[in-house]
Structures are given as structure tokens and as C-alpha cells.
Amino acid sequence: MEVGFLGLGIMGKAMSMNLLKNGFKVTVWNRTLSKCNELVAHGASIGKTPAEVINKCKVTIAMLSDPAAALSVVLDKDGVLEQICGGKGYIDMSTVDPETSCKINEAITSKGGQFLEAPVSGSKQPAETGQLVILAAGDKALYEAAIPAFDILGKKSFFLGQVGNGAKMKLVVNMIMGSMMNAFSEGLTLADRSGLNPRDLLDVLDLGAIANPMFKGKGPAMLQNNYSPAFPLKHQQKDMRLALALGDENSVPMPVAAASNEAFKKARSMGLGDMDFSAVFETLKVLKHSS
Ligand SMILES: NC(=O)C1=CN([C@@H]2O[C@H](COP(=O)(O)OP(=O)(O)OC[C@H]3O[C@@H](n4cnc5c(N)ncnc54)[C@H](OP(=O)(O)O)[C@@H]3O)[C@@H](O)[C@H]2O)C=CC1
Numbered sequence: 333m334e335v336g337f338l339g340l341g342i343m344g345k346a347m348s349m350n351l352l353k354n355g356f357k358v359t360v361w362n363r364t365l366s367k368c369n370e371l372v373a374h375g376a377s378i379g380k381t382p383a384e385v386i387n388k389c390k391v392t393i394a395m396l397s398d399p400a401a402a403l404s405v406v407l408d409k410d411g412v413l414e415q416i417c418g419g420k421g422y423i424d425m426s427t428v429d430p431e432t433s434c435k436i437n438e439a440i441t442s443k444g445g446q447f448l449e450a451p452v453s454g455s456k457q458p459a460e461t462g463q464l465v466i467l468a469a470g471d472k473a474l475y476e477a478a479i480p481a482f483d484i485l486g487k488k489s490f491f492l493g494q495v496g497n498g499a500k501m502k503l504v505v506n507m508i509m510g511s512m513m514n515a516f517s518e519g520l521t522l523a524d525r526s527g528l529n530p531r532d533l534l535d536v537l538d539l540g541a542i543a544n545p546m547f548k549g550k551g552p553a554m555l556q557n558n559y560s561p562a563f564p565l566k567h568q569q570k571d572m573r574l575a576l577a578l579g580d581e582n583s584v585p586m587p588v589a590a591a592s593n594e595a596f597k598k599a600r601s602m603g604l605g606d607m608d609f610s611a612v613f614e615t616l617k618v619l620k621h622s623s
């Protein structure tokens with residue numbers, strides 16, 4: 333099967349590489365074109381613009397940073413819309429808000445193309461090993477056609493109905509994850525400041541009812557001030573912001589998420605946006621202990 337792939341950041345690079353290694357023919361494009369070279373060394377072809385990729389491929393996947401990037405790649409000059417037409421499918425796997433996804437859907441379907449949103453749960457390593465959780469919504473026929481690719485990229489795919497539902501599910505999941513990361517950071521700090529060994533806290537947490545892969549995976553690195561980015565903090569803050577907007581629209585009070593968003597904003601203001609989102613832990617270190 334031949335697919336196009338737009339956006340070779342942390343996730344897009346790992347996902348397109350995985351497709352290549354599993355026998356897919358892949359044509360890639362990235363805004364910074366030099367990032368295509370590694371994929372080409374593994375057998376990918378390059379499209380010089382999103383339009384060129386769409387022209388070449390029946391199905392094209394996008395994995396882009398945020399709503400502005402997702403819209404720009406579709407609507408701007410040399411974008412997806414210039415070549416999309418009947419018989420072609422576009423699958424946006426970026427994390428965006430439902431409104432952005434609906435705008436893209438309208439643009440693609442107005443030209444006769446098929447559209448599926450399919451944001452993912454899971455980070456760099458699951459992307460490398462094909463263990464993502466795919467949250468798809470939109471064109472059911474395109475979803476079914478994409479299953480061979482989704483089976484390579486993920487361990488489980490959900491079809492959630494109309495466009496917007498995939499985006500909503502993803503934002504709810506990441507809102508919970510971002511709040512958990514803040515509670516975890518506060519717990520590590522409280523353990524340390526009150527004279528406990530935070531490593532003991534990691535062991536205790538791992539044996540109890542709130543054990544989870546995120547605490548287990550990120551905790552030891554956080555205690556070594558290692559925030560090598562798997563999920564960049566700027567994207568987590570974007571997701572909290574978009575989840576809070578969804579809360580506004582649905583009159584859902586979310587004081588925990590709002591406080592977490594403020595912590596991520598503070599971390600961005602400290603220059604930590606490109607670090608892993610666990611770097612929000614650093615926001616607690618600027619407060620010195622006082623008696
Ligand atoms: N990292 C993770 O753990 C996960 C991330 N996600 C989501 O997946 C998406 C991608 O994440 P990730 O790979 O980590 O992000 P990166 O920041 O590593 O990559 C972002 C990609 O978007 C491109 N891009 C940014 N702005 C534009 C623009 N205006 N026009 C065209 N291309 C643009 C970048 O191109 P360039 O190289 O030129 O800058 C790059 O290819 C995000 O929506 C994120 O929230 C979802 C699940 C997990």
C-alpha cells in the first residue's frame with residue numbers, strides 16, 4: 333500500500349519509519365525539508381509540497397503540531413486542497429480541537445475527498461513500536477481502508493463516529509494526563525521537602541492503586557532532571573488550553589485542569605516548551621524552602 337505522510341516531527345518521523353519498515357511505500361513531506369533525508373535513506377520518496385504528496389498518493393496521513401499548522405498545510409498555497417479530489421483520502425492524526433477538524437473536513441469533502449481525524453494516545457516509543465491507540469472519527473469507508481496502516485501504527489483503533497469526536501476524546505485524555513503530571517510533580521516535591529526519599533515514593537506508588545506507566549516511565553528521569561522530549565511541553569499546554577475551551581463550551585467546571593494549564597504556561601515562560609512535558613516539575617523548584 334502507498335501512503336503520503338506530512339509532518340516528520342517526533343511522532344511523524346517514528347510513524348512513517350514504522351510504515352516503511354513494514355512494507356508500505358511512503359512519500360514524505362516536512363516543512364523543514366531536510367528532515368525528510370533520514371526517511372529517504374530508509375526508502376521513502378519525497379514530495380516537495382503537500383499538494384505534490386496528495387497528487388501522488390491515494391491516502392495521505394498528517395501529523396502536525398497544532399491547529400494553525402494543520403489548517404495551513406491544507407489551505408495554504410501548495411497545500412492539500414489544491415490536489416485533493418474524489419477517490420483520495422486525507423487522515424489528520426494531529427491533536428487539534430473539534431472545530432479545526434470540522435473545518436478541515438468541510439474543505440476536503442467540498443472537493444470530493446474523504447476525511448478522517450485520527451489523533452493518537454501514546455508517545456514517541458509507542459509510535460516507534462506500533463503501540464499507539466488510534467481515536468478515529470469521520471469517513472467510515474476511509475477508516476476501513478486505513479486499517480492495514482492503523483494495524484502497523486497502533487495496538488488498538490477506535491471508530492468514534494462523526495468528525496470532532498476523535499479530537500474531543502483525545503483532549504479529554506490529555507487533560508487528565510496533564511493534571512496527573514502536575515499532581516505527580518507536587519507529590520515528588522512534597523516528599524523531598526518533607527524529608528522523604530522521592531525514590532521511595534516512586535516504589536510505593538508503583539505498588540498501589542494509582543500505579544501507571546507514566547509515573548513509572550517518567551519518574552526516574554524527572555528525579556535526574558532529564559526532560560529529553562518525548563511529548564513536548566508546549567504541545568501538552570496546547571492540549572490543556574483546547575480541553576479547557578471544550579469545558580467552556582459544555583459548561584464543565586475544570587478547576588484542576590485550569591490550575592494545571594497555569595503550571596504548563598509558567599513552564600513555557602521559563603523556556604521549557606521544547607522539553608518533555610514532565611519538565612513542569614521544574615516550576616516547583618523555583619520556590620525555595622522557607623521556615
Ligand atoms: N510527542 C508526543 O508524545 C505526541 C504528540 N501528539 C501530537 O502529535 C502532533 C505532533 O507532535 P510531535 O511530533 O511531538 O511534534 P513536533 O513538534 O516534534 O513536530 C511538529 C511537526 O509539525 C510541523 N509544523 C509545525 N508548524 C507547521 C506549519 N505552520 N506548517 C507546516 N508544518 C508545521 C513541524 O515541521 P518542522 O519540522 O518544519 O518544524 C513538525 O513536522 C501534535 O499535535 C501533538 O500534540 C500526539 C500524541 C503523542
Ligand SMILES: O=CCCC(=O)O
Nearest residue numbers: 427453454455506563
Ligand atoms: O499527546 C500526547 C500523549 C502522550 C502519551 O499518551 O503518552
